[in-house]
Amino acid sequence: MKKKTAATPAAHSEEETSWLARLGPGVVTGAADDDPSGIATYSQAGARFGLNMLWTVLLTYPLMAAIQIISARIGRVSGRGLASNMRRHYPRWILHVTVLMLVVANTINIAADLAAMGDAVRLLVGGPARWYAVGFGLLSLGLQIFIPYHRYVRVLKWLTLAMLAYVAVIFTIRIDWAQVGRAVVWPQASLTRDYITTVVAVLGTTISPYLFFWQASEEVEQMKSQPGGKSIRKEPGKARTELGRIQVDTYVGMGFSNLVAFFIMLTAALTLHAHGVTSIDTSAQAAEALRPIAGDFAFMLFAAGIVGTGLLAVPVLAGSAAYAMAGSFKWASSLEYRPAMAKEFYGVIALATLGGMAIDFLPLDPVRGLYWSAVINGVISAPIMVVMMLMATNRQVMGRFVIRGGLKVFGWLATALMAGTVLALAVTALPLG
Template sequence: MAKRAVSSGTPRTASAKSGTSRLSRLASFFKALGPGIVTGAADDDPSGIATYSQVGAQFGFTMLWTMLLTYPLMAGIQEISAWIGRVTGVGLAGNIRRHYAPLVVNTLVAFLLIANVINLGADIGAMGSALQLIAGGPALLYSIVFGVISVIAAIVFPYKQYAQYLKWTTLVLFVYAGTALIVHIPLKLVLLGTFIPSLSFSNSYLIALTAVFGTTISPYLFFWQASVEVAEQKSAPREKPLKDAPHQAPAQLERMRSGTYLGMALSNIIAFFIILDTAAVLHARGITNIQTSAQAAEALRPLAGELAFLLFSIGIIGTGLIAIPVLAGSSAYALAEALKLPIGLERKLQRAKGFYAILAVATLIGVALNFTAINPIKALFWSAVINGLAAVPIMIVMMLMTTNKKITGQVRLPTLQKVIGWIATGVMFAVAAGMIATLI
């Protein structure tokens, strides 16, 4: 009996060690990833969820193709923003302030702040509404709590610890893939919608298209990633701005590139599933008018079951917890750099009071929007449209920066990346221009 006990225990011990080893490898993998993974996850914020839900409910599977088209464009332009940070050792707003007229930096930062504050208010409100659906109680109180917790976390936790927390929270996005497993998916319609573009020049279609591009290629992500790449660079003892140490480019850029492309892939895969979920459940049953992410979750409940509703709602809260610090942080980085203030989530409060004040004020104004006549929950979709419009001039300036020797020194952006960046800029311009033309 003793021998059998020993032999039966050995596999369990080996299995436990194997499980521990896999967790250890996963932890090491996440630790090695650059800021791009968090940037990608933040792209699927409650505003994005609302946009994708509305697109799925209104147009069914016919706009799934946008996720294939936007991936190389969004990954390419995000890599360029990260590249600017790594090459110069300065964030986007700091570079614009140093090398362009004050009107340029002031205008672009103003665009960013307006879009970000509306986005913050909408995201925080959506999180409060989602928690109300799950637990009952006052949505406005929950919104205040989410906003305050996000500000305190950004101030209290050291940057490295905070960044690791944000990386792990990206796993919550997979609840939308889980939702797809418990609803009926018509495979033929999905394949047609994914690989055969369905185009329309109606006002509603072009607005939706602008919103999709605006929530996948968002200005706040450019400013955030450039600045946190600089922070990561400074936190590494031997790393320097690449224009001063071009020999470090292969090592620095490879890590930056892998995190960026993986993060953007995660973002678009999840967005694909959100459109898929709402198209399969809501559009298929004639429910085409969805205004908010919380409304989409509530509509799923009687049609797809309690589990689908719960997963969708948890995803809204989880993605909001990732997006709020990114939205507020990008605002703080941009405005503080424009004002020549000390910046950085790695700094203590006493050494970056202005930076943290901007972060806190932007977040709290977002919370306050939920108490005004402006309903930030209904602004979710339109915040994506505003991002789409604001992205165009910012992307143009970014692309011009990559060819300015005063900014990049002797380091050159690869030709392929330059082509992808300009194509992304042109596509954003064409979509935004088309929407404006239909409105006029």
């Protein structure tokens, strides 16, 4: 069982002396971004529009990295998560609407991810996909409840290696890199409703609200797990070291995430789209469609990657919802606490996970909704990002560590991009004539 107290100094002596060992929140957050629903979205984009969506992944990298660095800095500088800061400094209705949308979207996302994982196992070994999904859900829930954060985060770090499956897939097919380069620099974009909707879905998958809440909260967790850990505002002498670590951690994590997303989209474009397969509803369907085109090995790598990334993403989705709810209502919240010390926090984790499992048994198709959950994420990201940017430039929140310069510029650019794509989606949705 968990203990409320943080790990002892001895347990963290190696972590304290190894700078690289302290990387984690950014790497785990980036890897969680390529969850099974994200894999399906990137596969759909590649299958439907070929190479003409690859530019979105490259465009989003500096913007995604900037907004995630900002969320991490808010957590580490203030010593509080995003929801806690929103509760202290902004109108309650903004907080409650934001958190409600986040919890609903995350629960649907969990359902889609668990269903995709179950389907992937069924493709690999046969058997009942729904019960595999239940097993994965219970496994994820048990790990979060019974393993302390400083140990559990090591499990999540190792799970990031599952993403290498999508790097490996690209070596099983032939690629005309000159053609790929031309498509990235000069894509054949269009202003059709389908194209813009797909752009919003890709952006909503890449720049997602649950990632903001998770990384800010994990910085707080990492701070608390260190002996005598304090926020940067209370211990400014650590600012240079900690903010530098956050920057490198996040750039590495988001770079890894976007590289994998690029390869998934490229694989779908060069195999599925090139062979006339332009409609992909699920990540498992994308894996299955690969088999006759790219061979059994590519199929197995793709399917195994779905399981690995799902095991990483489900706890991030449930955990970010719990951190947001706990921050909203001033509940005790830490993955280091025993369940008895943070009943409401673990209750939200359980409800989100079990709710996702239950959706998979309803007469609905939860996986069909994952594409639209990505679109919804894109829509709700814009107002959340506005609040985050106001927070990061607010001295009441950040003290003298408010963001400046390039980070501030790229943060607002990311926010404007999300708002612009949502506006474009709204315009294309209007009836014509």
